[in-house]
Amino acid sequence: MNFSNEIITVPQQGEDYGTQQKEEPELIMPAAFSSLYKEFTANEYIAYPIGFYKNVKLNDTDQEKMAEIISTLSGVPVDDLLNKSNIKVNLSADISYKKFKECMKQADNLIGGGSNYSENSLLNFSCVKITYEEAVESYNLIASTDKFTGAYARLFCDYIGIILSILPVFIAVAVCLKDRRAKMNDLIYARKISSFKLILSRYFAIIIAVMLLLLF
Template sequence: MFFKLFMKECSQTAKSLTYWLLVIIMVLFFASQMGQMDMEKAPEKGLEDYGVKPSKDNNIIMSHTLGMLASEYVEGNYATYPIGFIKTVTLSKEEEQRVGEILKETTGLDKEEIEKKMDDFYGTGGFIQSNPTLQPAESLSYERFEEVMQEVDDMLGGGSSYALDSIGDNGSEPKTYEDAVKEYEELVQKDGYTGGYARLFSDYMVIILGILPVFLAVTRELRDRRANMQELIYVRRSSSMTIIASRYLSMVVMILIPVFALSIQPLASCVTYAKTAGISVDYLAFAKYIAGWLLPTVMVVTALGMLLTELTDTALAVLVQGAWWFVSIFMGAKTMDGGRYGWNLIPRHNTILNYSGYQEGFSQLLTNRILYASLAVIAVSVTAWIYSQKRKGRMNIRGKISANRKSQSNA
């Protein structure tokens, strides 16, 4: 019975205009991000630029952070990201004075000297190439630096680049030839070459899969209501869990089919290049990353769409998921280099390199994905319970538990 219902749901989804609109959006998004893909080659020695890498050097972190603070101090505006969205903060006169005192303590420069350094930097077009830096005072310890930067973050209301959990991201330094060679060797020897491209594919596709499935779920759940089919469906002999689970699984599978299809193109490109370069590849890399990286996001977004729609008989899930999606996108903006996945619905790794960062953050990513897959299972179970209550007449179409019939008789 389950398989029969599952196949019927897949067939109905395949006939849905909403589904094909989502597929078209997926294809267009993929083409815009990975349509033209350059194959990573072994780095050449003697190049002027091999890119940049995050720095763990305390002196570099301090100089970049102080340069950033000095620039915002001169401008009088400070950027914060309290919930992912940018918020510009203007401090009071007393707070501005305190920031000036902090800069004096940490750099040894007064306001006029800082303004001159910023004018010199921006006057030479430095902002085009990099952010300003200021050397920390020789007597400044890293512990004291963290203390006063947290004070600045507190004055700004939190969410700034001066918070303790953010200042480590402020420093960067040029990659050396040796760094570039190491990353390439990791890509070829440890990542099976295709692994890096599979992560990049997942990085892009998880963005769109963090929102699209909710439209399919909401449309499917509301379809029976619009067609006045609730009463007919409620008397089916199948259990509520069988009906909801088959419907849910069909949507997840139908969403993943075009994802697997789209992965064929980058996989083929990797295999073609690898053969000419004599590199061994992992042919299953894309399938593994789709299952491990993308599937949990599809699962929880679809489940949330079903749950809220079954509960309210409205499209509320679109608004809720839309808000969650926006926050997740902005939360991931600072972690695009990979290795810092946290609890984000949309984990980012916007590079084919940094395999070592991926390995360091793997346990974190694994916990993240298991959590969302588990939440999806719970949401589907709750949806099935709500559905069963409706079948028994104990819940009306707006999701409220029906009152005791005594109230009706008393009326």
């Protein structure tokens, strides 16, 4: 594996150190509200309830509840929001961050969870540039704690973990096909089992065998 693009170097003044997610209410609140209102007007809410993309459409009752949340945040009457009146809807200036997060939590629950408005996902609306001081602090932390090798080891494990989680599927299928070609059913006594259960059991057996090799 080539980690040449992941070389850890001492930060220099004037470089671009990338971005990071940071809880900055003045950035999160207007961006998250704008996103929620846009999804509300289209009645199409993006969510990842179990890690997979889902386009959620709310029924009339839940859409009205969402309008109440937006009304609380903007001060615009619910009827105007539901009737899609030609008005400008902005986040109210006197809404506290605590109240804002409570409203976002309610919105996330209406959508079904896993939306852009969950407590953890709100940080995605606040990406700020890493400063020189923060870059130096991060470098010193890696140098003193990880001794550099720790960071590369985690990166290596991430890549290998992905490969090891996918590879056993092909091995399990290959073994099943080989058994079928060799007509193993005629040689040994075997109970009936679905193809799915057979491949799944062999998949986990291969994973355990691979993990044992890595551990020992």
